[in-house]
Amino acid sequence: MQSAAPNYITGQGQEVVNVRCRLQLLTTSQDRGPVLHKNVRYNCRVLFLNKKILLIRPKTAMANGGNYRELRWFTPWSKPREVEEHFLPRTIQKITGQETVxxxxxxxxxxxxxxxxEICEELWLPNSPHIEMGLDGVEIFTNSSGSHHELRKAHIRVDLVRSATAKNGGIYLLSNLKGCDSDRLYFDGCAMISLNGDLVAQGAQFSLSDVEVLTATLDLEDVRGYRAHISSRCITxxxxxxxxxxxxxxxxxxxDDIYTLTSNPIQWKYHSPEEEISLGPACWLWDYLRRSKQSGFLLPLSGGIDSSAAACIVYSMCCLVCEAIDLGNCEVLHDARQIVNDETYTPKSPQEFCKHILTTCYMSTENSSKETxxxxxxxxxxIGSYHLTPNVDTAVKAIVGVFSAVTGKIPQFRAHGGSGRENLALQNVQARIRMVTAYLFAQLSLWARGLPGGLLVLGSANVDESLRGYMTKYDCSSADLNPIGGISKTDLRSFIQYSVAKFQLPALTR
Known part of the structure; x- marks a missing residue:
């Protein structure tokens, strides 16, 4: 609380004494989308108040690398500082009572x-709009972002937001999309509020809640005093x-707000990479599952690191679901009941819920080891999954038999005197038969048990295999979803060790 605060004539043209404002940040689905202006499609933020549109602000920089191809759909606004009149559709006019905005x-x-x-990508630019805005007296910056989850990416987001207010002063509110929309990307929330280089509010990076609200009480005089004391900034x-x-x-x-205590700076709490692997893909799987209207997952479980890591991620998802329900999240409980097709169901434990939604399948052949x-x-x-152990030798021999009937040749494994080409071909047949078997069981195993619905097949090819092509085409690399598809083998090994302690899974130490 400041005493004897000086009076300032602000850039808005009125006298303000020690102004404090309560800021509320809502993070949920995006509040931006396509707007046709003069028959050109722009990606825009629509700012409104009390059913009136105040401003349609088009995005000036498109994300057009990696996972994003915004230039395929949108045109960037290329008229800095210019404002035009936008004629609203008649359906919107009836709601707002406005003809133009x-x-x-x-x-x-x-x-x-x-x-x-600012809009998403603009924060990442070398000459972000908040720089010129701040120099022109803008004190509060808002950003509705669509930034997907990557391991260790939170550090970059936090640094960008802090630096946006550290050199130029101001308040920055960053919200981010949460969940997925039938896509391979997961948007992880991670909302935050920053003041003059300090963080004052942190949202959950991973959560099953559809909506999260952050609040902070800040003093606008802190922004003005911070800026006024930087001589070089004032000259610019x-x-x-x-x-x-x-x-x-x-x-x-x-x-009245001058008597309200302001929010104190906080230290950002980062997740370790192992925690991110446990939480990020788990939240993504849950959002995908509930949107798909399927009854769970089928995972070919070989006993190796990759498939075991995928199983642990599903189990982590089950833990998050049970935790959210215990905390009173009615939406998660409703989704769980829809998935298991029982309106009275309440999960008793992660293992019990895992039994309902995860089927693991060890598909053995005569070459499989007892250890795996x-x-x-x-x-x-x-972990409590419903486990199956089919033997696929019959299918493998049938496929090889078709080849032998046509060519008169019987290929052999290297251990039985076959060549390298024969050995590789036979190994690939086994792997591909497992993929076909996985999809058959995913579609019909619940039917065989007298239960409704079908299952989504989970893959277990890590990013190293994908980048190097070190895999059999159409084996575990072919699936509906791959929770470890963007994770390296090194990180997966660390995650397995983390899971041993976190989830009490001694089987992972064998």
Whole structure:
């Protein structure tokens, strides 16, 4: 609490004494999308208040690398500081009572502050819009992001947000998409609020909740005092070209707020890479499962590191579901009941829930070892999955028999005197037969048990195998979902050791 705070004439044209504002950040699905302006499709944020559209702010920089191809769908806004008149569709006019609204690169001027918006990729630019906005007096920046989860990526996001307010001052609110939409990407939330280089609020990076709200109480005078004391910034700001301001008859603060304590800086709590592997893919699997309307997963479990890691991720998902239900999350409970097709069902434990939604399948041949079979069976028992052990020798011999009937040749494994080509071909037949068998059991194993629904097949090819092509085409690399498809073998080994302690799974030490 400041005493004898000085009066300032702010950039908005009114006197403000020690203004404090309560900021609330909602992180859920995106509040941006396509808008046709003069028959050009833009990716936009639509800012509104009390059923009135204040501003349509088009995105100026498209994400067009890696997983993203925004230029395929959208055109970037290339008119800095320019605002045009946008004619609303008649259906929207009936709701808002407006015929036209501002469209372009502008900011909002409320009674007590100035608010600007960035959109996702713009934060990652070398010349991010918040730089010029801040120099022009914008004090609060908002960003609705669609940043997908990658291991160790949270460090980059946090550094970007902190640096955005450290050099230029200001308040930055970053929200992020959560969940997935039938896609291989998972958006992990990780919302945050920053003030003058410090973090004051942190959202959950991984959560099964559809909506999360962050709140912070901050003093706008802290922004003004911080900026005014940086002489070089003041000189630069005096030469900046002004943004068009959309005036808003609204105040984020009141004079009563001067007696409200402000939020203190916090230390960001990062997850270890092992925790990220445990939580990120697990949340992604849950969101995909509930949206797909399927009844669970089928995992070919070989007893090796990769398939065991996939099994642990599903078990972690079961733990998260049970934890959310215990905390009173009715939406998660509803989804769990829909998946198991029982409106009265409540999970008793992660193992009990895992029995309902995960079927593991060790598909043996005459070349399989007892050690891997026992390891897979023990892991299935410890996580609680419904475990099957079909032998696929009959199918393998049938396929090889077709080849022999046509060519008159009988290929042999190297151990039986065959060549390298014969050995590789026979190994690949075994692997591909397992894929076909997995899909058959995924579609019909619940039917055979008298249960409704089908299962999604999980793959277990790690990113090293995918990048090097070190795999059999259409074996474990072919699946509906692959929870470890973006994770290296090194990280998976660390995750296995983490799972031994975290989930009490001694089978992983065998």
């Amino acid at each position: 501002p469209f372009g690169d502008a900011v909002l001027a409320t009674k007590d502050t100035c608010i600007g918006s 700001a005096s030469r900046v070209t002004s943004f068009h301001r959309v005036r808003v008859e609204f105040s984020l603060s009141s004079f 079979n026992d390891r897979a069976k023990l892991l299935a028992e410890q």
